[in-house]
Amino acid sequence: MTGTVRSLAAATPSARKQLDQLDRAWYIDKIVQFIVFASGISAIIFIVGIFIFVTKEGFGFILGAFDFAEFFGSPRWKPTSEYNPTYGILALIAGTASVTGLAMLIAIPFSIGAAIYVAEFATGKTREALKVLVELLAAIPSVVWGFIALSLMNPLIIELFDVPVGLNILNAGIILALMAAPIMTSIAEDALKAVPDRYREAAEALGATRWQVISKVVLPAAKNGLLGAVLLGVGRGFGETMAVLMATGHSINLPDSIFDSVRALTATIASELGETVVGSDHYQALFTIGIFLFLITFVINLCADLVVRGIGKV
Amino acid sequence: MISKRLLLVGMTVGAVFLSASVQARVLIQNKGSDTLVNVAQAWAEAYQTIDPDVAVAVSGGGSGTGIAALINGTVDLANTSRAMKQKEIDLARSKGQNPVQHIVGYDALVVYLHKDNPAESLSIPQLAEIYGKYGETENWSQLNIEIPGCKGQEMVIVSRQNNSGSYVYFRQAVLGKMRDYKMGTRDMHGSKDVVELVENTPCAIGFSGLAYATPEVKLACIAMEDGAPCVMPSVETALDRSYPIARPLFMYTNGEPTGKIQEYLNWILSDEGQCIIRKKGYAPVQNVTCN
Numbered sequence: 104m105t106g107t108v109r110s111l112a113a114a115t116p117s118a119r120k121q122l123d124q125l126d127r128a129w130y131i132d133k134i135v136q137f138i139v140f141a142s143g144i145s146a147i148i149f150i151v152g153i154f155i156f157v158t159k160e161g162f163g164f165i166l167g168a169f170d171f172a173e174f175f176g177s178p179r180w181k182p183t184s185e186y187n188p189t190y191g192i193l194a195l196i197a198g199t200a201s202v203t204g205l206a207m208l209i210a211i212p213f214s215i216g217a218a219i220y221v222a223e224f225a226t227g228k229t230r231e232a233l234k235v236l237v238e239l240l241a242a243i244p245s246v247v248w249g250f251i252a253l254s255l256m257n258p259l260i261i262e263l264f265d266v267p268v269g270l271n272i273l274n275a276g277i278i279l280a281l282m283a284a285p286i287m288t289s290i291a292e293d294a295l296k297a298v299p300d301r302y303r304e305a306a307e308a309l310g311a312t313r314w315q316v317i318s319k320v321v322l323p324a325a326k327n328g329l330l331g332a333v334l335l336g337v338g339r340g341f342g343e344t345m346a347v348l349m350a351t352g353h354s355i356n357l358p359d360s361i362f363d364s365v366r367a368l369t370a371t372i373a374s375e376l377g378e379t380v381v382g383s384d385h386y387q388a389l390f391t392i393g394i395f396l397f398l399i400t401f402v403i404n405l406c407a408d409l410v411v412r413g414i415g416k417v
Numbered sequence: 418m419i420s421k422r423l424l425l426v427g428m429t430v431g432a433v434f435l436s437a438s439v440q441a442r443v444l445i446q447n448k449g450s451d452t453l454v455n456v457a458q459a460w461a462e463a464y465q466t467i468d469p470d471v472a473v474a475v476s477g478g479g480s481g482t483g484i485a486a487l488i489n490g491t492v493d494l495a496n497t498s499r500a501m502k503q504k505e506i507d508l509a510r511s512k513g514q515n516p517v518q519h520i521v522g523y524d525a526l527v528v529y530l531h532k533d534n535p536a537e538s539l540s541i542p543q544l545a546e547i548y549g550k551y552g553e554t555e556n557w558s559q560l561n562i563e564i565p566g567c568k569g570q571e572m573v574i575v576s577r578q579n580n581s582g583s584y585v586y587f588r589q590a591v592l593g594k595m596r597d598y599k600m601g602t603r604d605m606h607g608s609k610d611v612v613e614l615v616e617n618t619p620c621a622i623g624f625s626g627l628a629y630a631t632p633e634v635k636l637a638c639i640a641m642e643d644g645a646p647c648v649m650p651s652v653e654t655a656l657d658r659s660y661p662i663a664r665p666l667f668m669y670t671n672g673e674p675t676g677k678i679q680e681y682l683n684w685i686l687s688d689e690g691q692c693i694i695r696k697k698g699y700a701p702v703q704n705v706t707c708n
Contacts, residue, residue: 183579184597185588253610258617261568267620268573270603349610352603353578364603374578374606378481380488380505385580 157393164190164387165394174391178357180371182385190388192395194355198272198365201358202347203340205276206283210336214284215329218291223317234292241285249349252278256350264362270352272361278350279343283336290335294328295321334407338400344369368392443677445473449483449496450582452524452608452626453666456697457496460685463693467684471677480582487669490514493678495669498524498582515672521685523700525627525650526587526662528637529615536562538638538647541591541661547574547622548587550597557620567620575611575623576602583608586664587624624662627655628698655700666699 168190177191221233252274260269298321306316322329344367352364353374372389379386447457454477461473483495488509501509501516509516528544530536536557546554554560557570564570576598577584588598605611611625616633627650630636638647641661654660674682684690691701 179600181579181597183585186595187597253613254617257614261566261618265568267568267571268603268618270614348606353605354601354603356601364601366604374604375580378479378578378580380481380485380508 161390206279209280214287222295248346252350275350290332452498453496525655540640
C-alpha cells in the first residue's frame with residue numbers, strides 16, 4: 104500500500120502536491136469551523152458558568168438564614184452585628200434605583216441632543232473633534248470619577264445648595280450621568296447615521312424644515328437604536344461600582360430628597376466582600392445580592408429585547 | 418560554534434538560578450491589614466540587608482484577608498489591626514492551624530473634625546451617643562458647638578465599611594460589645610477616604626488611623642469620661658497608653674514561630690524594627706530611641 108503511494112508520489116510529484124494542498128485546506132476549514140463554533144457558544148458557557156458559581160456561593164444563605172420579608176422589606180443591613188445580624192437590602196435597592204434614575208434623567212436628554220448635533224448638524228472639523236472628545240470622556244476610569252465626586256463635587260454641592268454633606272444622590276447621579284453619556288451618545292449617533300439619506304432627501308423634497316426632518320423622520324426611524332442606547336446607559340448605571348461607592352456617601356438610608364446620602368447594591372458587595380470570611384452568612388448574603396443583581400440585569404435585557412422586537416414588527 | 422554558544426547560555430541560566438536560590442533560600446509569606454501594609458513593606462525591605470537569605474513577600478487586602486489566608490494555611494505571617502474573633506480561631510483550629518498572636522505596635526484611632534470645627538475635646542460617652550444605635554446626638558448644637566459653614570448644624574457621621582479592623586475596634590472600644598452603630602453613617606471604603614471627606618465637610622466627624630492625619634483636618638482631644646481631662650492622639654500618648662482609643666496591631670503566626678520566621682519577628686520587635694514602625698506614624702511596642 105505504502106509502496107504504491109510512494110511510487111505514485113515519485114511518478115507525479117505535482118499531483119501529490121495538489122493532494123497535500125487539498126488535505127491542508129480541508130483541515131484548516133475544519134479547525135476554523137471549530138474555533139468559530141467555540142467562540143460562538145463560549146458566551147453561553149461563560150454566562151451559565153457565572154450563574155452557577157454565583158448561585159452556588161449564595162445558596163447556603165437562601166436555604167438557611169434567608170428571610171424573604173426581611174431581605175426585601177427591611178432597610179437594616181447589619182451583617183457584622185455581634186448580637187443580632189440583620190440582612191435587609193431595601194435601603195440598598197432604593198439607593199441604586201434613585202441614583203440610576205436621576206442619572207438617566209440627566210443623561211438621556213444630553214446624550215440624545217449631543218448625538219443629534221453630531222450626526223445631523225455638525226460638519227467637518229467640528230464633528231471630528233466632538234466625536235474624539237466624546238470618546239475621550241468615555242475613557243476616564245471610574246475611580247477617577249470617584250475622586251472628582253469626593254474632592255471636587257462634594258465641597259461644590261455643600262456651597263451651592265447649602266447642605267450638610269455633598270456626597271448624595273445628586274452627586275452620584277451627575278457623576279453617573281457623565282459616565283453613561285459618552286457611550287449613549289456614541290450608540291445613539293450610530294443609530295441616527297444608520298437612517299438612510301434617501302429618507303432625509305425625500306422629506307426635504309416635500310418641503311420639510313430641518314427640525315421637521317429630524318423629529319418626524321430620522322428619530323422615529325432610529326428609535327430602536329436610540330432605545331438600545333438608553334438601555335445600555337441604564338445597565339451602565341446599575342452596574343457601576345467604584346464611582347458610586349465614593350460619590351453616594353455609602354450610607355444606609357431610605358432617601359426622601361436628592362440631598363440624602365444612600366448606598367448602592369454593587370458598592371456594598373465591592374466594599375465588604377474582600378474582608379469577609381469565605382463561606383460565612385455575610386459572605387453568602389453578599390452573593391445573594393449578586394444573584395439579585397444578575398436577575399435584574401437579565402430582566403432588563405430581556406425586556407429590551409422584547410420591546411425592540413415588538414417595535415420592529417409595527 | 419552553535420553548541421559552544423548553547424553551552425554558554427546554559428551556564429548563564431544555571432548560574433542565575435543557582436544565585437537566585439542561594440539569595441532567597443527562605444521565603445516568608447506576609448499578608449493582611451491595609452493599616453499595616455506600608456510598615457510591613459518597610460520591614461521586609463530593611464530586613465534584606467540584615468539577612469539576605471530571607472525574602473519576605475508582603476501583600477495587603479485587609480485584616481480579614483490575612484486571617485482568611487492564615488485559616489487556609491497559605492501565609493506564614495498574617496497582619497491584622499484587630500484581634501482574631503473566637504469564631505475565626507475555632508475555624509482555624511478545625512483546619513489544623515494554631516494561630517498565635519504577637520503585638521507588633523500600636524495605632525491611635527483619631528477622631529477627625531473639620532478645621533473650622535471649634536470643638537476641642539470629646540468624651541467616649543459623647544462619641545457613643547453620636548455613633549451608637551439609639552444615640553441621641555444628631556446635631557452639633559446638642560453639644561453646644563456651632564460650626565461656621567455647617568448647614569443646620571447637622572452632624573455628618575463618617576464611619577468605615579462594616580468588616581474593617583477600625584470599624585470593629587471602634588465599636589468595641591467606644592460603643593461596647595453589645596451596641597451597634599446607628600443607621601445612616603457614611604461608611605467610607607478606606608482610612609484615607611475618611612480624612613478626605615472630613616477635610617471637605619464642615620459638619621463631619623470621622624475616625625481613622627493617626628498615620629492618615631493631614632494639616633487640613635483637626636484632631637479631637639479624647640476624654641475617657643465626661644469632665645475628665647482629655648488626651649491628644651500622638652505616637653507618645655499611644656505608647657504610654659494614656660490615649661483612650663489606641664489599638665494594638667498584630668501579626669499572627671501558625672503555631673509558635675521557629676527558625677527564620679522567629680528571627681524575623683524578633684528583629685521586628687527589636688529597637689531597629691520598632692524605629693521603622695515609629696517613622697511610619699505608629700507607636701512602637703516599647704520605648705525606643707531612634708536617630
